[in-house]
Amino acid sequence: MKDSNFLKEMNARHLWHPMAHPADMQAHPPTIITEAHGVRIVDIDGHEVVDGVGGLWNVNLGFSCEPIIAAISAQLHRLPYYSAFRGTTNDVLIECAEALHAFFAPDGLTRSFFTSGGGDSVETALRLARQYHKLRGQEGRTKFLSLKKGYHGTHFGAASVNGNANFRTAYEPLLPGCFHTPAPYTYRNPFNETGPEKLAQLCLQAIEDEIAFQGAKTIAAFIMEPVLGAGGVIPPHHSFMPGVRDICDRHGILLIADEVITAFGRTGDWTGSRHWGVKPDMMTTAKAITNGYFPFGAVMIADKVAEVFENDTTGAASIGHGYTYSGHPVGAAAAVACLAETERLDVATNAGERGRQLYQGLQALAAKYDIVGDVRGGHGLMCAMELVSDRAAKTPIDKASIAALQEETYKAGAMVRVSGNNVIMSPPLVLTAADVDIILGALDKGFAAI
Structure with a gap:
């Protein structure tokens, strides 16, 4: 490694x-992480903290998962690429697909199409959805529906179904035919409904209305996260995703579950869709599929979709994408090893237990500090605190204050992520009760400092 003074200077x-804004990064250089082990990261100055972000929602098994490291090393020596x-x-x-x-x-997902990551997986699912309908003689089904506040990546197609303007406006015009409906976000919604x-x-009902307006026979798919992640950890009522599944079935629309974040135990179940008792037509995955150790992803496909492609005799089902x-x-080797460890360690169960502990601790902090407007979680190890300067008016806290909270929390022993006026936590699923206490204690000190 280069001299630390050189790295800091560059x-x-x-x-x-x-x-990030390039000028802001130059004015306020980011933290340089040089080591990681277990659920802890170490910066260039030797400061060690619990990683409350889990890399970026993806290091479910921590930073020292030897079976994955060994599998990658062995595969690099045997067949590094083809x-x-x-x-x-x-x-x-072949082993990975099985x-x-x-x-x-x-x-209900039986086929895989492999990608390099989450955005690629979403792009693939959107393309396959259109091709599926064309194969069935429904060429007019080209549109996509998604939720406001939903996040699906930054490819042009993925950004087009994104429900957050931050990822859209600088790059418009995007893919035509993408429409967004209100998210089940109890803290802020156009209905002023808190139940x-x-x-x-x-x-x-808003989804039904949009389908009626667009025309059901023009819509290819509805894409949604089972729990909205980057948009601020927004869990829906348990009736919501089954309701979406019913609407899609009645109107011949495919349901794509974007589980780049929620698959592999994050919600306290093995998939977010399973958490709500729903079987999607396609599922996008990435991130924790290799524990973040190698860029890799997959679109999982149900028989309903697969059979249309595999039974085609015209040649139109040839997949012109990859x-x-x-x-x-x-x-693939990393994914096989990661899947085996994910199941062996039963991380979904631990995510449920530690997630409840973290959520309850955050609720206690909300009772202590007035700048916490809302606490969201309770579905595995994905939690968020929405910070406000005025609880009654729900006025978002200023950027400087939330940045200061992140910095003070880091100094006190935990890395957390800020997005807008949200503090988001998505730690590794192998977190212990003591690790959760460290995160909560660091947040407490961070709040007190600001």
């Missing part, structure tokens, strides 16, 4: 960071 000089385009495949990719088939069987069940019904790294053998 920090953000020649590097643009995702989701294409999975028509005509060739690799042995570990492992995913077994894992997602309760969700979760009532709000769910109002949001479902990535150089689709089915990368090193990614």
Whole structure:
């Protein structure tokens, strides 16, 4: 590693960071992380903290998962790369597809299409949805519906179904035919409804109204996160996703579950869809599929969709889509090892238990500090606190204050993420009760400091 003084001097000089203003990064250089072990990260000055972010929602098994590291190393020595385009495949990719088939069987998902990450998976699902309807002779089904506040990546198609203007306005015009309906967000919604069940019904009715307005026969798919993640950890009422499934079935619309964040135990169940008792037509995955150790993703596909493609005799079902790294053998090896460890450690159960502990602790902090307007969580290890300067008016707190909270919390022993006026926590699923206490204690000190 280069000398620490050199690294600090060059920090953000020649590097643009995702989701950040280049000038701001130069004025306020980001924290340089140099090591990680277990659920802790270490910066260039040797300061060690509990990672309350889990990398970026993806390091479910922590930073020291030796079986994944060993699998990557062995695969690099044996077959570091080969294409999975028509005509060739690799042995570990076949093994990976079978492992995913077994894992997602309760969700009714039996086929895999491999990608390089979450945005690629969403892009793939949108394209396959349109092709599916064309194969069935319904060429007019080209539109997509999604939720406001939903996050689906930043590819042009993915950004088009994103429900947050921050990822859209600078890059418009985007993909035409994408429409957004209100999210079941009890703290802020256009209905001024705070009752979760009532709000769910109002949001479902809004979906029905939009379908009626657009025309059901023009809509290819509805894409949604089972629990909205980057939009501020927004869990719906338990009736909402089953209601969406029913609406899609009645109108011949495919349901795509974006589980790039929620799959593999994050919600306290193995998938977010399973948490609500729903079987989607397609599911996008990435992130924790390799514990963040290798860029890799997959779209999981139900028989309903697969059979239309596989029964085609015209040639129109040929998939004119793919990535150089689709089915990368090193990614596949990492995924196989990661799936085995994910199940062996039963991280979904631990996520449920530690998630309840974290959620209750955040509620206690909300009772202590007036700047906490809302606490959301209770569905595994994904929680958020929405900060306000005025509880009655729900006025979002200023950026400087929330940045200061993040900095003070980090100094006190925990890395948390800020997005808008939300403090978001998505720690590794192997977190212990003592680790949760450290996060809560650090937040307490952070709030007290500001």
